[in-house]
Amino acid sequence: MHFPSSINSKLPSVSTTIFTIMTTLAKEHGAVNLSQGFPDFSPHPVLVEGVEKAMRSGSNQYAPMAGYMPLREKIAEKAQDLYTAEVDPDTEITITAGGTQAIFTAILSVVRENDEVILFAPAYDSYAPAVELAGGRAVYYDMLPPDFRIDWQGVKKLINQRTRMIIINTPHNPSGTVLSAFDMQQLEKLTKDSDIVILSDEVYEHIIFDGLQHQSVLRYPKLAERAFVVNSFGKTYHNTGWKVGYCIAPKNLMAEFRKVHQFNVFSVNSVAQVAFDEALKQKDLYLELNAFYQAKRDYFRQAIQSSRFKLLNCEGTYFQLAGYSRISEERDIEFVRRMTKDMGVAAIPVSVFYRHQVDNSIIRFCFAKEEETLKRAADLLIKI
Ligand code: GLN
Numbered sequence: 001m002h003f004p005s006s007i008n009s010k011l012p013s014v015s016t017t018i019f020t021i022m023t024t025l026a027k028e029h030g031a032v033n034l035s036q037g038f039p040d041f042s043p044h045p046v047l048v049e050g051v052e053k054a055m056r057s058g059s060n061q062y063a064p065m066a067g068y069m070p071l072r073e074k075i076a077e078k079a080q081d082l083y084t085a086e087v088d089p090d091t092e093i094t095i096t097a098g099g100t101q102a103i104f105t106a107i108l109s110v111v112r113e114n115d116e117v118i119l120f121a122p123a124y125d126s127y128a129p130a131v132e133l134a135g136g137r138a139v140y141y142d143m144l145p146p147d148f149r150i151d152w153q154g155v156k157k158l159i160n161q162r163t164r165m166i167i168i169n170t171p172h173n174p175s176g177t178v179l180s181a182f183d184m185q186q187l188e189k190l191t192k193d194s195d196i197v198i199l200s201d202e203v204y205e206h207i208i209f210d211g212l213q214h215q216s217v218l219r220y221p222k223l224a225e226r227a228f229v230v231n232s233f234g235k236t237y238h239n240t241g242w243k244v245g246y247c248i249a250p251k252n253l254m255a256e257f258r259k260v261h262q263f264n265v266f267s268v269n270s271v272a273q274v275a276f277d278e279a280l281k282q283k284d285l286y287l288e289l290n291a292f293y294q295a296k297r298d299y300f301r302q303a304i305q306s307s308r309f310k311l312l313n314c315e316g317t318y319f320q321l322a323g324y325s326r327i328s329e330e331r332d333i334e335f336v337r338r339m340t341k342d343m344g345v346a347a348i349p350v351s352v353f354y355r356h357q358v359d360n361s362i363i364r365f366c367f368a369k370e371e372e373t374l375k376r377a378a379d380l381l382i383k384i
Pocket of ligand 1: 019020035036037038100173
């Protein structure tokens with residue numbers, strides 16, 4: 001007999017994240033893994049050498065709770081350069097163990113029992129469980145293909161006295177769309193005169209195409225004063241496994257964030273922070289990223305153009321959506337399983353990012369891969 005003999009789950013409807021499921025399945029079947037989003041190429045040598053140097057020169061004990069100060073200073077400088085935002089590295093920036101921890105901590109630090117949090121579906125799969133663990137309730141606005149646009153009048157109808165937070169994500173995973181300046185102005189109008197906190201997931205800030213401009217919340221002082229902005233080094237520097245990101249928020253919000261952060265992770269991997277500080281000195285490394293990934297997007301789209309998949313627009317992120325209704329009537333979850341097992345390419349079903357598993361027969365491919373990998377996948381996909 002084990003104790004407790006039955007556990008009353010705090011997240012009864014949550015199972016293992018789709019990213020783990022699909023990567024495991026891809027490995028099991030030796031499929032080309034275009035499911036979970038991570039690059040199959042190496043980070044820049046400045047990072048690898050930076051870690052080694054940091055280890056040898058003694059940065060092996062706890063970093064400061066909020067993060068390595070020179071790195072925070074570089075982040076503040078970058079926010080000023082790119083978004084003309086005044087951010088105080090001492091009180092308004094915290095280095096986190098990746099974007100997901102920053103999101104979780106931000107939610108936990110302000111959402112209370114019975115608070116409502118507005119999410120835009122398809123929504124990244126960590127948002128709702130974090131809201132529920134905080135005692136809150138996720139309220140969904142469904143964005144629909146092919147454009148996944150937001151009608152802000154519709155969002156307005158979801159707002160009430162209990163609305164504590166709105167979570168936005170631009171460039172958007174999985175749809176590959178980006179919010180416009182108009183969207184940001186609408187959000188500003190909607191939240192004016194309210195206590196609503198904004199959580200802005202901007203982990204793909206440097207992966208945006210065709211000359212579009214990233215609409216960071218940091219460009220909008222009225223939004224920034226009520227926002228947590230989350231970023232990820234893993235997405236920008238091709239090292240998702242290092243699990244380092246950061247959060248920017250005004251002093252009063254950041255003080256609450258740090259109360260949670262200090263008892264969750266306390267502080268983040270010290271040597272990686274020292275290496276990222278070195279990398280941030282080379283601005284080209286992030287400024288070149290748009291062109292780097294745009295070339296991959298174009299290569300992949302071109303390579304599967306003759307397939308029966310229908311490609312949706314991709315304005316940002318390293319994800320390409322594709323409709324498969326010309327190929328199969330299966331549910332997307334079944335289709336990607338079969339594609340992985342029998343056809344040798346793994347992808348992510350988009351229905352898992354909707355509250356009620358809305359299935360539009362659309363799947364997501366990650367193109368953060370070497371050309372050779374994309375070609376191998378494309379050769380298989382055009383045969384389907
Ligand atoms: N953000 C990545 C994706 O969307 C996955 C991250 C993860 O697996 N936790 O594929």
